[in-house]
Amino acid sequence: MGSGFALRDEQAVGNYGKAMDDIAERSGVTRGDATPPASARRRVVIIGAGFGGLSAAQRLVRVAADIIVIDRRNHHLFQPLLYQVATAALSPADIAAPIRGILSRHPNTEVILGTVTGIDVAGRVVLLGDRRVPYDQLVIGTGAREYYFGHDEWSAVTSGLKSIEDATAMRRRILVAFERAEDSEDGAEQRRLLTFVIIGGGPTGVELAGALAELAKAALARDFRHIDPSTARIVLVEAGPRLLPSFSPHLSEAAARALQRLGVEVRLGLAVTHCDQEGAVFGDERVESRTLIWAAGVAASPAAAWLGIEAGRGGRAPVLSDLTLRGHPEIFVIGDAAEVVGTNRPIPGVAPVAKQQGAYVARVIAARLAGKPAPAPFRYRDYGNLATIGRHEAVADFGWLRLTGRLAWLAWGVAHIYFLIGFRNRAAVAIDWLWSYLTYQRGARLITGQDM
Numbered sequence: 433m434g435s436g437f438a439l440r441d442e443q444a445v446g447n448y449g450k451a452m453d454d455i456a457e458r459s460g461v462t463r464g465d466a467t468p469p470a471s472a473r474r475r476v477v478i479i480g481a482g483f484g485g486l487s488a489a490q491r492l493v494r495v496a497a498d499i500i501v502i503d504r505r506n507h508h509l510f511q512p513l514l515y516q517v518a519t520a521a522l523s524p525a526d527i528a529a530p531i532r533g534i535l536s537r538h539p540n541t542e543v544i545l546g547t548v549t550g551i552d553v554a555g556r557v558v559l560l561g562d563r564r565v566p567y568d569q570l571v572i573g574t575g576a577r578e579y580y581f582g583h584d585e586w587s588a589v590t591s592g593l594k595s596i597e598d599a600t601a602m603r604r605r606i607l608v609a610f611e612r613a614e615d616s617e618d619g620a621e622q623r624r625l626l627t628f629v630i631i632g633g634g635p636t637g638v639e640l641a642g643a644l645a646e647l648a649k650a651a652l653a654r655d656f657r658h659i660d661p662s663t664a665r666i667v668l669v670e671a672g673p674r675l676l677p678s679f680s681p682h683l684s685e686a687a688a689r690a691l692q693r694l695g696v697e698v699r700l701g702l703a704v705t706h707c708d709q710e711g712a713v714f715g716d717e718r719v720e721s722r723t724l725i726w727a728a729g730v731a732a733s734p735a736a737a738w739l740g741i742e743a744g745r746g747g748r749a750p751v752l753s754d755l756t757l758r759g760h761p762e763i764f765v766i767g768d769a770a771e772v773v774g775t776n777r778p779i780p781g782v783a784p785v786a787k788q789q790g791a792y793v794a795r796v797i798a799a800r801l802a803g804k805p806a807p808a809p810f811r812y813r814d815y816g817n818l819a820t821i822g823r824h825e826a827v828a829d830f831g832w833l834r835l836t837g838r839l840a841w842l843a844w845g846v847a848h849i850y851f852l853i854g855f856r857n858r859a860a861v862a863i864d865w866l867w868s869y870l871t872y873q874r875g876a877r878l879i880t881g882q883d884m
């Protein structure tokens with residue numbers, strides 16, 4: 433850790449008050465062999481370098497404390513563009529960046545690659561298997577995982593989309609389906625292989641359906657000799673009455689129409705009741721398909737279980753309006769893992785919420801370390817929702833302004849390039865998109881990993 437922060441730290445300790453000193457001592461007792469003895473310097477541990485955790489870490493660069501960022505992956509992932517990796521438009525490295533690289537100019541910050549398995553709340557220690565990482569203040573931003581509405585067995589027969597591995601597995605599954613169809617002489621199996629069912633009509637399902645339709649009808653159209661990829665059937669199933677429930681009804685209808693123009697079959701008001709290797713059942717219909725894509729439900733990571741508290745909506749850990757756990761002002765939970773209790777409307781599980789919450793807790797922590805008053809409670813500023821449908825269409829809902837078509841698509845593209853982390857990723861994505869736009873081709877049509 434940079435010693436340049438030591439002097440400021442001493443001052444901060446004085447301001448911060450003696451109440452924290454016993455914690456440092458306790459930290460020394462509980463920490464593992466590899467960790468140096470406790471010092472007066474405070475330790476802020478951030479679990480998860482997703483949108484929330486990274487936003488907090490980036491804003492703590494100047495505080496007089498040791499910042500420890502723990503993630504089970506070595507990269508920060510821009511999840512909103514995962515579907516483009518899954519449909520061969522972008523490569524994994526275009527939408528991910530190494531956490532160490534992002535934080536390399538933060539001398540007060542250390543990165544640990546490891547999977548958190550629990551938290552000793554009383555001892556103020558994060559557990560990574562046998563390894564113990566003590567904290568004075570803890571920020572939990574571990575995001576969400578897939579949720580199958582009590583049918584965990586569906587995870588084995590559907591493809592989810594949460595990580596780079598998921599996206600490349602989905603890409604493999606989609607591309608292999610076309611390859612197998614080309615080779616098959618069984619008409620029924622060929623139809624099954626060329627039918628893709630996407631479960632869930634939120635932004636991920638809608639964007640996937642549009643991208644998959646364009647992959648089949650444009651990028652692959654001339655590459656096979658025994659099948660016509662443009663006859664591929666893409667079915668988007670949504671249990672609710674409309675697509676994109678977080679958008680205005682007018683934009684939901686525009687999205688459905690845009691998808692139908694691309695040949696996607698949109699099925700609304702139908703909950704999936706069964707999934708297996710050869711298809712899915714919704715309503716009283718069974719659709720035969722070798723590729724079922726899960727874009728329906730998410731549940732929070734197990735932060736609530738680690739903290740020994742009852743989980744709230746969607747498995748989220750309930751936190752107060754300053755994003756701390758009741759009775760534990762030293763523990764913050766942010767992003768998809770958190771539920772802010774006492775708000776009129778539930779705060780959505782989207783990247784801007786996580787980023788704003790990360791920035792907010794960094795302000796609270798910095799104020800505490802400097803002995804300043806706490807900032808006002810967290811308030812989410814909603815700047816709007818965007819979803820794209822193929823290469824020309826998108827819907828944008830800014831509340832005061834609603835856009836469809838090319839203008840919305842342009843707004844979507846600019847926003848996504850702007851919010852990507854790092855110049856290299858922005859440049860790579862912009863070039864890939866321009867190339868795809870001009871040629872209709874997909875630059876990342878690689879089948880990698882194990883066949884399925």
Ligand SMILES: Cc1cc2nc3c(=O)[nH]c(=O)nc-3n(C[C@H](O)[C@H](O)[C@H](O)COP(=O)(O)OP(=O)(O)OC[C@H]3O[C@@H](n4cnc5c(N)ncnc54)[C@H](O)[C@@H]3O)c2cc1C
Pocket residue numbers: 479480481482483484485502503504505507508509511512513514515546547548549573574575576593594635636733766767768769781782783784786818
């Ligand atoms: C396919 C997809 C598309 C999306 N599209 C959009 C969109 O268009 N717009 C939008 O605003 N939002 C979108 N979202 C939602 C958005 O990505 C999330 O709301 C946001 O990522 C939440 O941020 P977070 O910091 O809470 O969690 P995440 O960004 O998910 O980060 C969690 C981090 O915690 C780490 N972690 C988890 N468990 C552990 C553990 N046990 N130990 C160590 N590390 C751990 C993970 O590796 C990860 O780095 C999309 C999500 C998905 C999956």
